Amino acid sequence: MSVTERRSLQEEITLLDLVDRVLNAGVVLHGDITLSVAGVDLVYVGLRVLLASVGTLEELEARSER
Amino acid sequence: MIAASAATVLYVYGIVGADAADDVEREVASAALGQTPRLLRAGSLAALVSEVPLAEFGADVLPERLNDRDWLEERVQAHEDVLEAALARTTVIPFRFGAIYHGNGDVARMLGERRRELEEALERVRGRVELGVKAYVDRQLLEERLRSASREASSEGAGAGRAYLLGRQAERRVVAEADEACAAAIAEAHERLSAIAVDARVNRPQPRELSGRPEQMLLNGAYLVERGDSRIESEVESLRTAYRGLGIAFELTGPWPPYNFVDDEEAAA
Numbered sequence A: 001m002s003v004t005e006r007r008s009l010q011e012e013i014t015l016l017d018l019v020d021r022v023l024n025a026g027v028v029l030h031g032d033i034t035l036s037v038a039g040v041d042l043v044y045v046g047l048r049v050l051l052a053s054v055g056t057l058e059e060l061e062a063r064s065e066r
Numbered sequence B: 001m002i003a004a005s006a007a008t009v010l011y012v013y014g015i016v017g018a019d020a021a022d023d024v025e026r027e028v029a030s031a032a033l034g035q036t037p038r039l040l041r042a043g044s045l046a047a048l049v050s051e052v053p054l055a056e057f058g059a060d061v062l063p064e065r066l067n068d069r070d071w072l073e074e075r076v077q078a079h080e081d082v083l084e085a086a087l088a089r090t091t092v093i094p095f096r097f098g099a100i101y102h103g104n105g106d107v108a109r110m111l112g113e114r115r116r117e118l119e120e121a122l123e124r125v126r127g128r129v130e131l132g133v134k135a136y137v138d139r140q141l142l143e144e145r146l147r148s149a150s151r152e153a154s155s156e157g158a159g160a161g162r163a164y165l166l167g168r169q170a171e172r173r174v175v176a177e178a179d180e181a182c183a184a185a186i187a188e189a190h191e192r193l194s195a196i197a198v199d200a201r202v203n204r205p206q207p208r209e210l211s212g213r214p215e216q217m218l219l220n221g222a223y224l225v226e227r228g229d230s231r232i233e234s235e236v237e238s239l240r241t242a243y244r245g246l247g248i249a250f251e252l253t254g255p256w257p258p259y260n261f262v263d264d265e266e267a268a269a
Helices: A015-022 A045-065 B018-030 B069-087 B104-113 B115-125 B139-151 B159-198 B231-245 B264-268
Strands: B009-017 B038-042 B045-053 B128-137 B200-203 B216-226 B249-258
Touching: A045 B045, B009 B069, B018 B045, B018 B139, B018 B216, B038 B104, B038 B200, B045 B069, B045 B104, B045 B115, B069 B104, B104 B139, B104 B159, B104 B200, B104 B216, B128 B159, B128 B200, B139 B159, B159 B200, B159 B231, B159 B249, B216 B264, B231 B249
Parallel strands: none
Antiparallel strands: B009 B045, B038 B045, B128 B216, B128 B249, B200 B216
């Protein structure tokens, strides 16, 4: 079920490997459609996630290592 | 009106060609995913989408959610699992995490408005997958190897004071040589891998605090290859053999959806 079991080439997939791609790469369509959900402009959610991910990870790892 | 707590939005994982949509739909239905996505077809394209709770994905709560490791891991894994299930059947255009739309109409409109760009991206990666290659250096081992090499070269016949000075000089030289050896190793590795790949990207090395590994990451490369092409694998094996003695290790991951090869705006981001 996990990514690890289904992969053919990899030795070790960490959350960091996943986040490196899923949060930091891939198509981002911002600035094209103004999405308004519950009155909140979501156009820049992708960007916010990107910015948030750095701080998020630092905190994550600090927690998991101690 | 629906109560806010029950409200959902549409999460878009990525895009496939409409010609493969039926195939992908069957695959994701049988893939035992945490959440079975559906395919939203529009013209030549189809989006992989799931309804997700607004309470989790709203712009106001998402940054906070991302600080919840369990939530993040589950959602990031789900994103990857869906795209990998699709990748088993066809070419995939992965979206970055968190592409949220209000409803079917918004996704259909997005597919319409960005059709050309998405079709071009699909053509660029058609039949291709991404492989990841990371290189790590055991700096202590590398410096030891260089130190013993220089000791062999110049150890004889100096007095104590002079030997001390020579020793300090030699140590500085070892550090400089280690830096050079690392730079040369990643340059050679990336060049050899890029020569095989259709396209290549170098990403920022993952910092040690995040990787949790004692070794320093030297290379965090992504390589676009034809599906089933095993040459990168062989090349990594050959790099491993060549650099093992210097304490430089190579790791291969994938095949991944081509995350690093679908966004033209990447360079500007």
